[in-house]
Amino acid sequence: MGINTKVNIAGVELKNPITVASGTFGSGMEYDEFVDLNRLGAVTTKGVANVPWPGNPTPRVAETYGGMMNAIGLQNPGIDVFAKRDIPFLRTKDTKIIVNVCGKSTEDYIEVVERLADEDVxxxxxxxxxxxxxxxxxxxxxxxxxxxxxxxxxxxxxxxxVIMKLSPNVTDITIMAKAACEAGADALSLINTITGMKIDVNRRTFAVANKTAGVSGPAIHPIAVRMVYQVANAVDVPIIGMGGVMNAEDALELIMAGASAVAVGTANFNNPYATIEIIDGIEKYMIDNNISDINELIGCVK
Ligand SMILES: Cc1cc2nc3c(=O)[nH]c(=O)nc-3n(C[C@H](O)[C@H](O)[C@H](O)COP(=O)(O)O)c2cc1C
Structure with a gap:
């Protein structure tokens, strides 16, 4: 049976719904020898700012039940290095490029967005x-x-x-989703990490120097499914869902909740092949269940 795995995010066609979560895959260079980047629907890069950022003091990561905690602080080389080094590398691959942008002020974000206007992303x-x-x-x-x-x-x-990436650290995520869409967001991605804290009882201090850190991985997956479902039912733009996706079943859950695409994050750290296994697993699910078009599954659970 021929199956269609192509999905559309704001007019951009992805060959399949799987991308990587920003900050867990660099720009794909480190993964190039393990993962055939041509197979991914898109590569989402680490956050890039107008100037290089050193990030937070160490330690910046800790393990926790069902996942990890990080407070990297968006260390990045800045848009000049990124444009010269990362974009040309990604352009050699047959995949779409999603550039994640960070900033400390509106002006910072605008500077990066204007620089990217002339780039092939x-x-x-x-x-x-x-x-x-x-x-x-x-x-x-x-x-x-x-x-x-x-x-x-x-x-x-x-x-x-423009995809606006929403925080789960709010009381009602649909209020944020509606605000972004009223302002013209073309798509939304969610969820980012959930703020947590871990104490190292042997050192009697915080496990991560920043004191608080973002929790990611399987522990947050049910929250991601709930929030994707809520947002999908509140607004009309495509959603990139993420949060603790470890396997094809997790990705399919987010798709059925309403995500048009799914980003794989923390899973890359303990299984560099996770993205490819998930793409293969979705195809197998479609064949086994006689689903000819992945779009039939998007938001199919009401
Ligand atoms: C080490 C690390 C670095 C991250 N860096 C970024 C980043 O630069 N920009 C961003 O939007 N999200 C960043 N995130 C959040 C992820 O993109 C994703 O939203 C979150 O981790 C949930 O997905 P997961 O549970 O599959 O990891 C980072 C997450 C981790 C674990």
Whole structure:
């Protein structure tokens, strides 16, 4: 049986719904020898800012039940290095490029978005939801008015479709989703990490130097499924779902809850082949269940 796995995110066609979650895959260079990047629907890059960011003091990561915690603080080499090094590398691959953008102020975000206007990238994912940077980031992601304003400002300058990445660290994620969409967001991605804390009882201090850290991995998966479902039923734009996706079944859950595409994050750290196994697993599920088009599954659970 011929099956269609192509999905559409804001006018951009992905050969299949699987991408990687920002910050867990670099720009794919480190994974190139394990993963055939040509098989991915898209590569989503680590967050890139207008200037290089050193990130937070170490330790920056810790293990926890069913996942991990991180407070990397969006360390990145800045847009100049990224444009020269990462974009040309990714362009040698037959996959779509989603550039994740971070900033501390509206001006920072705009500078990166304007720089990317002339670059051959397919989609912009705007990280307004990082819990680990004190200025910017989360401030935009937790206040609907601030989210509306920054989305509007970015949309006025962006040449590529804009995906706003939402924070789960809010009471009602549909309020944030609606604010982003009213301001013109072309798509949404969710969820970013959930703020947590771990104490190292032997050192009698915080396990992660930032004190708080973002929890990711299987522990947050049911929350991601719930939030994708809520957002899919509140707005009309495509959703990239993520949060603790370890296998094809987890990815299919997010698709059935309403995600048009799914990003694999923490799973890459303990199984570099996770993305490929998930793509193969979705194809097998479709064949076994006589599903000829993946689009039939998007939001099929009401
Ligand atoms: C080490 C690490 C770094 C991350 N860096 C970013 C980032 O730069 N930008 C961003 O939007 N999200 C970042 N995230 C969040 C992930 O993209 C994703 O939203 C989250 O981890 C949930 O997915 P997962 O449970 O599959 O990892 C990072 C997550 C981890 C674990």
């Amino acid at each position: 397919d989609l912009l994912e705007i990280n307004v939801s990082c819990p680990n940077v004190k200025e910017g980031g989360i401030a935009f992601g937790q206040d609907p008015k601030a989210l509306y304003d920054i989305t509007k400002a970015i949309k006025a300058k962006a040449k590529q479709p």
